[in-house]
Amino acid sequence: MKNKNYYAILMAGGVGSRFWPISTQDFPKQFHDMLGTGDTLIQKTFYRLAKLIPTENIFILTNERYNDLVLEQLPEVKQRQVVLEPAMRNTAPCILYASLKIQKENEDAVMIVAPSDHWIEDEDAFTSNVKEAFEFCSKNDALMTLGIQPTFPNTGYGYIEYNKKEDKTIKPVIQFREKPDYELAKSFLSQGNFLWNAGIFMWSVKSVLAAFKNNQPELFQHFMNGYETYNTVEESEFIQENYPKAENISVDYALMEKSENIYVIPATFDWNDLGTWGSLYDKLDKDESNNAIVNAKVLATDASGNMIRSNKNKVVVVDGITDYIIVDKDEVLLIFPKTKEQDIKKVLQQVKDKFGEGLG
Amino acid sequence: MKNKNYYAILMAGGVGSRFWPISTQDFPKQFHDMLGTGDTLIQKTFYRLAKLIPTENIFILTNERYNDLVLEQLPEVKQRQVVLEPAMRNTAPCILYASLKIQKENEDAVMIVAPSDHWIEDEDAFTSNVKEAFEFCSKNDALMTLGIQPTFPNTGYGYIEYNKKEDKTIKPVIQFREKPDYELAKSFLSQGNFLWNAGIFMWSVKSVLAAFKNNQPELFQHFMNGYETYNTVEESEFIQENYPKAENISVDYALMEKSENIYVIPATFDWNDLGTWGSLYDKLDKDESNNAIVNAKVLATDASGNMIRSNKNKVVVVDGITDYIIVDKDEVLLIFPKTKEQDIKKVLQQVKDKFGEGLG
Numbered sequence: 147m148k149n150k151n152y153y154a155i156l157m158a159g160g161v162g163s164r165f166w167p168i169s170t171q172d173f174p175k176q177f178h179d180m181l182g183t184g185d186t187l188i189q190k191t192f193y194r195l196a197k198l199i200p201t202e203n204i205f206i207l208t209n210e211r212y213n214d215l216v217l218e219q220l221p222e223v224k225q226r227q228v229v230l231e232p233a234m235r236n237t238a239p240c241i242l243y244a245s246l247k248i249q250k251e252n253e254d255a256v257m258i259v260a261p262s263d264h265w266i267e268d269e270d271a272f273t274s275n276v277k278e279a280f281e282f283c284s285k286n287d288a289l290m291t292l293g294i295q296p297t298f299p300n301t302g303y304g305y306i307e308y309n310k311k312e313d314k315t316i317k318p319v320i321q322f323r324e325k326p327d328y329e330l331a332k333s334f335l336s337q338g339n340f341l342w343n344a345g346i347f348m349w350s351v352k353s354v355l356a357a358f359k360n361n362q363p364e365l366f367q368h369f370m371n372g373y374e375t376y377n378t379v380e381e382s383e384f385i386q387e388n389y390p391k392a393e394n395i396s397v398d399y400a401l402m403e404k405s406e407n408i409y410v411i412p413a414t415f416d417w418n419d420l421g422t423w424g425s426l427y428d429k430l431d432k433d434e435s436n437n438a439i440v441n442a443k444v445l446a447t448d449a450s451g452n453m454i455r456s457n458k459n460k461v462v463v464v465d466g467i468t469d470y471i472i473v474d475k476d477e478v479l480l481i482f483p484k485t486k487e488q489d490i491k492k493v494l495q496q497v498k499d500k501f502g503e504g505l506g
Numbered sequence: 507m508k509n510k511n512y513y514a515i516l517m518a519g520g521v522g523s524r525f526w527p528i529s530t531q532d533f534p535k536q537f538h539d540m541l542g543t544g545d546t547l548i549q550k551t552f553y554r555l556a557k558l559i560p561t562e563n564i565f566i567l568t569n570e571r572y573n574d575l576v577l578e579q580l581p582e583v584k585q586r587q588v589v590l591e592p593a594m595r596n597t598a599p600c601i602l603y604a605s606l607k608i609q610k611e612n613e614d615a616v617m618i619v620a621p622s623d624h625w626i627e628d629e630d631a632f633t634s635n636v637k638e639a640f641e642f643c644s645k646n647d648a649l650m651t652l653g654i655q656p657t658f659p660n661t662g663y664g665y666i667e668y669n670k671k672e673d674k675t676i677k678p679v680i681q682f683r684e685k686p687d688y689e690l691a692k693s694f695l696s697q698g699n700f701l702w703n704a705g706i707f708m709w710s711v712k713s714v715l716a717a718f719k720n721n722q723p724e725l726f727q728h729f730m731n732g733y734e735t736y737n738t739v740e741e742s743e744f745i746q747e748n749y750p751k752a753e754n755i756s757v758d759y760a761l762m763e764k765s766e767n768i769y770v771i772p773a774t775f776d777w778n779d780l781g782t783w784g785s786l787y788d789k790l791d792k793d794e795s796n797n798a799i800v801n802a803k804v805l806a807t808d809a810s811g812n813m814i815r816s817n818k819n820k821v822v823v824v825d826g827i828t829d830y831i832i833v834d835k836d837e838v839l840l841i842f843p844k845t846k847e848q849d850i851k852k853v854l855q856q857v858k859d860k861f862g863e864g865l866g
Contacts, residue, residue, distance in 0.1 A: 167821075442839075443861050445853065461527075461838045461861055463853055465846065467827075472841065478821045479802075479834050481841065486825065493805065493823055501803050501821055 152199040152280060153257035153351075155244050158188055158208040158216065159231055162263060163506070164422045164487065166494045167478035168455065170506055176263040177215045180426060182440035182455075187420070188262040192220050195260070197273050198280075203255075205229050205248070206262075207240050226377075232389045237345075238400035239392035242358050242369050243385070247376045248351050255351040256280045259397070264344065264419050265429050271415035279348040279411050282316050289357055289401060290316070290348040293341025293410040294417045299331035302421070303342040304398070308410050310339035319408040322398060341412055344419065347397065353407070361404045365393055422487045423471045427453040442474075453484065478505060512559040512640060513617035513711075515604050518548055518568040518576065519591055522623060523866070524782045524847065526854045527838035528815065530866055536623040537575045540786060542800035542815075547780070548622040552580050555620070557633050558640075563615075565589050565608070566622075567600050586737075592749045597705075598760035599752035602718050602729050603745070607736045608711050615711040616640045619757070624704065624779050625789050631775035639708040639771050642676050649717055649761060650676070650708040653701025653770040654777045659691035662781070663702045664758070668770050670699035679768040682758060701772055704779065707757065713767070721764045725753055782847045783831045787813040802834075813844065838865060 162175030169175035176188040183190070188206075195204055201222045208216055210230045217223060229244050241259055248255045258276055266272050279290050293306045304324055308317040322343065326334060334340035349357075358366045368391070372384035402408055418429050430438035435450040442456040444464065451469040456462055460474065471487060473480045478497075482490065494506045522535030529535035536548040543550070548566075555564055561582045568576055570590045577583060589604050601619055608615045618636055626632050639650050653666045664684055668677040682703065686694060694700035709717075718726045728751070732744035762768055778789050790798035795810040802816040804824065811829040816822055820834065831847060833840045838857075842850065854866045 445857055445860060456839060459837075461857055461865055463527075463838070463840045463842060463857065465842045465853075467841060472839075474834065474839050477819075479816060479823070479832075479839070481822075481824045481827060481832065483826050493825075497805055497821055497823065500805060505821055 148198065148200045149280075150200060150203070151252060151254045151256055151284070153203045153248050153252070153255045154195045154199045154205065155229075155241065155248075155257060155259045156188065156191060156195070156204060156206045156262045157237070157240075157259065157345075158206050158212065158262040159234070159240070160261075160263070162421075163494055164490050165420075165426075166490055166506060167473060167475055167480050172211075173215070174212070175420070177212070177219060180263075180420060180440070181265070181430065186219055187264075188216070189219055191260065191262045191264070192223075194266065194269050194272060195258070195276075196222075197269065198276055199258075202227070205244055207231065207244055209234070230385075232386050234394075235389065235392050236394045237397040238358075238362065238365065238395040239369070239389065241347075241354070241397050242362075242365060243389070245351055245354050245358075246369055246373060249355060250373070250376050253351065256283045257349065257351060257354075259345075259347040261345050261419070264417065267416040268414075272413075275411055275413055275415070276348065278315060282409070282411075283348055283350045283353065286407075287353045287356070288349065288407050288409050289353060289405055290409045290411060291319070291402070292344060292346040292348070292413050294344050294413050296331075296335055296340065296342050299326075299328055299335050300342065301325055301328055301331050303344075303419075305331075305334050305340045306343050306410050307334075308339050308341065308412075316409050316411050319410050322403050341410060342417075343398070344413075344417060345398075347402075354401070357401045357405050357407075362393075362395070362400050365395070365400070368392055423453050423473070423490070424484050424487045427471075427484065451484070508558065508560045509640075510560060510563070511612060511614045511616055511644070513563045513608050513612070513615045514555045514559045514565065515589075515601065515608075515617060515619045516548065516551060516555070516564060516566045516622045517597070517600075517619065517705075518566050518572065518622040519594070519600070520621075520623070522781075523854055524850050525780075525786075526850055526866060527833060527835055527840050532571070533575070534572070535780070537572070537579060540623075540780060540800070541625070541790065546579055547624075548576070549579055551620065551622045551624070552583075554626065554629050554632060555618070555636075556582075557629065558636055559618075562587070565604055567591065567604055569594070590745075592746050594754075595749065595752050596754045597757040598718075598722065598725065598755045599729070599749065601707075601714070601757050602722075602725060603749070605711055605714050605718075606729055606733060609715060610733070610736050613711065616643050617709065617711060617714075619705075619707040621705050621779070624777065626775055626777055628775040632773075635771055635773055635775070636708065638675060642769070642771075643708055643710045643713065646767075647713045647716070648709065648767050648769050649713060649765055650769045650771060651679070651762070652704060652706040652708070652773050654704050654773050656691075656695055656700065656702050659688055659695050660702065661685055661688055661691050663704075663779075665691075665694050665700045666703050666770050667694075668699050668701065668772075676769050676771050679770050682763050701770060703758070704773075704777060705758075707762075714761070717761045717765050717767075722753075722755070722760050725755070725760070728752055783813050783833070783850070784844050784847045787831075787844065811844070 162169040307320045375381045375384045427438045437452045440455040442462040447465045449464040449467045454472045456474040469484045522529040667680045735741045735744040787798045797812045800815040802822040807825040809824040809827045814832045816834040829844045
């Protein structure tokens with residue numbers, strides 16, 4: 147029996163433009179089968195959460211334009227569970243809004259907020275970490291994060307510093323640290339009590355709403371103004387009018403960096419945010435020449451270290467190409483060095499400038 | 507007014523497998539718009555000949571399986587003009603067969619036999635060369651070829667040695683020379699009276715049939731046995747049964763190397779047999795980075811000397827790739843060094859071995 151107080155908010159409004167040309171405004175990354183497993187990233191995330199959380203308690207927070215994609219890819223999900231943002235306003239407004247809707251439905255709710263497009267290898271370890279956190283949040287006024295054990299001094303993530311004197315699994319957080327430079331990241335790793343901030347949060351609806359009320363009273367009031375309408379036919383009208391007026395602010399900044407009752411549970415699973423083609427390459431199985439292949443049938447000669455993706459069963463012949471991203475879809479072919487993967491956003495902009503907006 | 511005695515046989519039965527993946531068994535090179543002009547190679551060849559020759563006198567010699575492609579791409583052509591080979595038997599049998607059909611229709615016919623997949627820049631020069639040859643063949647018992655002025659010691663073509671004492675445009679041929687090695691090819695060029703054999707022949711139907719009768723009496727008799735049926739409803743039955751029994755022999759070997767009345771007219775136009783992706787690259791216009799592009803919209807960074815072809819208007823982003831053949835179609839993507847273009851047949855065989863026959 148799954149606990150009826152367990153809830154989830156899946157964040158599915160982003161675009162993931164470093165995964166262009168597969169990820170586009172019309173069809174972002176989380177709705178693609180990036181790993182070639184047969185499931186899209188949002189499907190994998192949904193079913194991972196559904197091991198612990200009743201499916202009817204999993205809410206999908208996304209942009210209006212992805213409503214149909216969500217309902218199509220997650221047939222168990224009812225329209226009631228799809229919370230639509232009429233505008234992009236960062237994470238705090240949408241989490242506050244969804245939390246108020248959940249509170250109105252179940253004031254004893256304990257919830258996880260999680261991105262819909264991350265890779266997690268060991269699903270049982272994930273479930274066990276979340277369960278432990280949920281039990282803690284049920285009994286304590288706590289805002290919790292799931293911290294990832296750093297494997298190298300990555301300068302692309304924020305870090306969470308925890309109190310190393312605490313020997314329980316769940317540790318009080320000393321402070322959140324913004325993306326460091328390389329030297330600082332190295333010192334974080336050598337200190338041993340720093341974790342990557344993966345943007346995975348857990349708390350009771352009581353605690354998170356109390357934190358919003360204390361730390362962001364204006365934003366809190368802004369969404370409380372519509373409380374009567376939530377989960378009714380009037381909700382949509384209120385949200386359409388008022389959501390765009392909300393402050394653009396992240397939940398990290400709005401709550402986590404301002405509260406005292408912050409805890410972290412170090413993940414016991416292997417994690418990857420699948421931020422770039424290179425990070426996807428790292429996580430995929432390789433062929434004998436160390437090429438990572440999704441969907442394609444590849445004939446490779448003197449070609450290794452490539453990330454190759456095409457439409458299902460397309461034959462891709464590569465000769466003499468090393469460490470490239472080769473991504474082919476109906477209207478775009480990208481042949482690009484893996485070392486320059488951070489430039490893909492720029493490339494997309496150049497393509498739009500040269501050939502029109504439709505392609506991103 | 508075009509001369510009603512002028513005829514053409516367009517050879518359109520080959521496959522051009524070095525142009526894989528565009529050229530395939532089901533859809534060979536001559537039926538593709540290889541140059542990105544909007545016309546397929548057979549269309550360009552047909553309309554080039556039609557400047558001099560009445561369209562109803564242009565016959566297309568091809569394999570049964572390409573009948574529909576011919577009628578679709580050349581709407582002026584009637585079924586009567588499509589001469590189908592039930593089996594591959596090299597050039598002599600099909601030219602003999604087509605010549606007998608033409609003789610039965612017009613015994614004063616003068617004809618050109620030409621490949622359907624070559625590139626000729628100056629169409630007026632071509633027309634003028636052919637016209638001069640036709641006039642000569644009308645008045646003389648001559649088997650003529652159109653010889654191409656060599657631009658480098660190519661070891662991939664046969665050569666035609668002509669009598670350098672002849673100062674008229676049309677020159678008696680001394681001998682045909684098979685593909686030479688590099689040293690011999692260089693000596694041919696330095697001697698100055700050697701031309702490339704482009705497989706373009708001109709003669710009167712009287713002369714070519716006399717030559718077949720003299721030099722290949724068995725083959726001649728084999729096809730004369732069906733003479734009564736040609737251009738009637740019985741023709742197909744005779745050909746189906748007897749064509750496959752004909753000897754497999756080229757017209758070069760069957761007639762040209764054995765006859766005395768051979769002449770050559772040196773072409774005054776620029777020619778290319780479009781044998782490989784590299785030769786196509788040479789003939790196409792280039793962008794500012796020296797990339798030759800067909801159909802694609804290309805964003806190239808640090809990428810030059812490439813032959814890039816895709817479906818119409820596909821965006822192709824290439825970065826850091828030099829002197830490659832990049833050819834993309836729905837079910838195959840080829841990324842292959844131009845220097846290895848002669849290996850494409852082998853690659854096709856590997857693809858068939860690994861992924862099945864359907865792709866070539």
